[in-house]
Amino acid sequence: MTLQIKRLASWREVPVGGAITQPGNSVNRPTGDWRVFKPIINQDKCVRCYLCWVYCPEPAIKIIDRPYKTSSGREWKMTFEVDYDYCKGCGICVEECPVKAIDFVEEVK
Amino acid sequence: MSSSPKLHYKTVFDIPKEELFAPGHGLCAGCTAGTIVKLLLKVAGPNTVIVNATGCVEVSTTTFPYTSWRVPYIHVAFENAAAVASGIEAALKVLKAKGLIDPNKRVNVIALAGDGGTADIGFQALSGTLERGHKLMYVMYDNEAYMNTGIQRSGATPQYAWTTTTPVGKVLRGKIQFKKPVAEIVAAHRIPYVATANPAHFLDMMNKFRRGLEVEGPSFIHVLQPCTTGWRFDPRLGIKIARLATETAMWINWELDYGEFKVTVPVPKRKHVKHYIRLQGRFNHLTDRDIEEIQKMVDSEVERINKVVGKEIIGPVVE
Ligand SMILES: Cc1ncc(C[n+]2csc(CCOP(=O)(O)OP(=O)(O)O)c2C)c(N)n1
Ligand code: SF4
Ligand code: SF4
Numbered sequence: 001m002t003l004q005i006k007r008l009a010s011w012r013e014v015p016v017g018g019a020i021t022q023p024g025n026s027v028n029r030p031t032g033d034w035r036v037f038k039p040i041i042n043q044d045k046c047v048r049c050y051l052c053w054v055y056c057p058e059p060a061i062k063i064i065d066r067p068y069k070t071s072s073g074r075e076w077k078m079t080f081e082v083d084y085d086y087c088k089g090c091g092i093c094v095e096e097c098p099v100k101a102i103d104f105v106e107e108v109k
Numbered sequence: 110m111s112s113s114p115k116l117h118y119k120t121v122f123d124i125p126k127e128e129l130f131a132p133g134h135g136l137c138a139g140c141t142a143g144t145i146v147k148l149l150l151k152v153a154g155p156n157t158v159i160v161n162a163t164g165c166v167e168v169s170t171t172t173f174p175y176t177s178w179r180v181p182y183i184h185v186a187f188e189n190a191a192a193v194a195s196g197i198e199a200a201l202k203v204l205k206a207k208g209l210i211d212p213n214k215r216v217n218v219i220a221l222a223g224d225g226g227t228a229d230i231g232f233q234a235l236s237g238t239l240e241r242g243h244k245l246m247y248v249m250y251d252n253e254a255y256m257n258t259g260i261q262r263s264g265a266t267p268q269y270a271w272t273t274t275t276p277v278g279k280v281l282r283g284k285i286q287f288k289k290p291v292a293e294i295v296a297a298h299r300i301p302y303v304a305t306a307n308p309a310h311f312l313d314m315m316n317k318f319r320r321g322l323e324v325e326g327p328s329f330i331h332v333l334q335p336c337t338t339g340w341r342f343d344p345r346l347g348i349k350i351a352r353l354a355t356e357t358a359m360w361i362n363w364e365l366d367y368g369e370f371k372v373t374v375p376v377p378k379r380k381h382v383k384h385y386i387r388l389q390g391r392f393n394h395l396t397d398r399d400i401e402e403i404q405k406m407v408d409s410e411v412e413r414i415n416k417v418v419g420k421e422i423i424g425p426v427v428e
């Protein structure tokens with residue numbers, strides 16, 4: 001899934017001042033295993049309001065260019081998805097979703 | 110120059126999709142600082158230098174050898190974010206004067222610090238920066254204690270709040286003193302733009318970040334940041350609590366734009382402060398009478414603000 005650091009760098013390899021030279025490389029340190037509860041977006045109920053995407057502190061909500069047709073025939077151009085590599089299961093999206101489209105279930109590993 | 114411009118972020122569709130804050134950081138699950146910083150970078154964009162004081166955001170987003178920042182970022186110490194940001198702003202001026210970078214390029218310099226790093230130990234550096242008039246934005250994320258080191262009280266901790274250094278027992282019942290009115294103290298420096306914000310009202314917050322970056326001179330944005338670990342609440346409630354802070358007027362979202370004062374989030378019908386307080390374990394020891402006392406203090410603050418505005422911008426308690 002992601003890169004893992006195999007060993008600690010020696011001091012000779014560390015850039016001067018301890019600079020980190022790869023912007024955003026914390027993506028190589030997934031935090032999905034923090035989760036106790038797991039948010040699951042019900043794509044049929046979701047009204048694509050963006051609020052989970054706005055509030056998620058990780059960020060771990062993705063907007064995907066994938067159309068979706070609900071069971072009642074409504075067509076959406078995109079899909080909101082949880083990125084389980086990083087979602088810590090805080091439940092903010094569950095709490096803030098205005099139509100209660102996000103279920104929160106105990107994580108089974 | 111003096112009148113505030115049209116609001117830029119009107120709906121969620123106006124928010125940039127680009128993500129300059131990377132996941133994989135170590136902020137607690139449900140830490141609203143993540144929400145604030147993520148949205149701050151969406152406003153600021155890639156031409157931005159972040160200067161971050163020691164604190165939760167710094168330790169959690171730059172755990173060596175990892176960083177969650179996709180913009181240039183520097184951490185120096187706990188007390189000097191404003192001084193370092195001043196130096197960077199001055200250095201950018203010199204680089205432009207020497208033609209080493211395009212003189213028309215706008216580079217945002219943003220100092221980011223907690224309440225401890227701002228109201229207490231960083232205050233001298235901040236005041237100097239404001240007085241010298243550097244063109245930079247200072248964002249104070251206020252979780253109302255020294256959270257990174259284990260929930261010690263700060264000048265911005267509210268009265269009665271439990272912290273590890275204002276314990277609840279026979280002698281003390283939480284913090285004795287009032288919360289320092291940091292944004293007002295900053296406003297006394299008469300800088301172009303000062304505002305208070307709250308991540309629940311994210312469009313308001315983002316418009317303030319934008320305005321802060323736009324003005325010619327220092328700006329200061331004081332953002333309330335509910336902290337699940339230190340305030341003792343269920344991690345899913347951070348945004349709800351932030352919203353309740355405004356709905357109860359425990360926190361008022363205002364701005365002072367070139368001297369023009371405005372409450373940007375009017376509250377026609379106010380909620381009782383108990384709705385905010387009872388969700389937080391740090392206030393568990395408070396009796397109903399204590400809460401009524403807090404309600405009275407909030408009432409008089411609301412009255413004061415309404416007088417300044419010249420109308421009832423914040424209404425009476427209805428629930
Ligand atoms: C001079 C100095 N004293 C003490 C510390 C230890 N220290 C690091 S962060 C911190 C508290 C930070 O509090 P705040 O600014 O409110 O940020 P938060 O952790 O709450 O985000 C302290 C006391 C330090 N780094 N430097
Ligand atoms: S549970 Fe928390 S971390 Fe996970 S997607 Fe929802 S808001 Fe983001
Ligand atoms: S908050 Fe709910 S309705 Fe809105 S986009 Fe997310 S899942 Fe869909």
Ligand code: SF4
Pocket residue numbers: 135136137139140141142165166169252256257335336337338339
């Ligand atoms: S202690 Fe509070 S401010 Fe610090 S990371 Fe945790 S929730 Fe955020």
Ligand SMILES: [Mg+2]
Pocket residue numbers: 223224225250251252253254255256
């Ligand atoms: Mg703090």
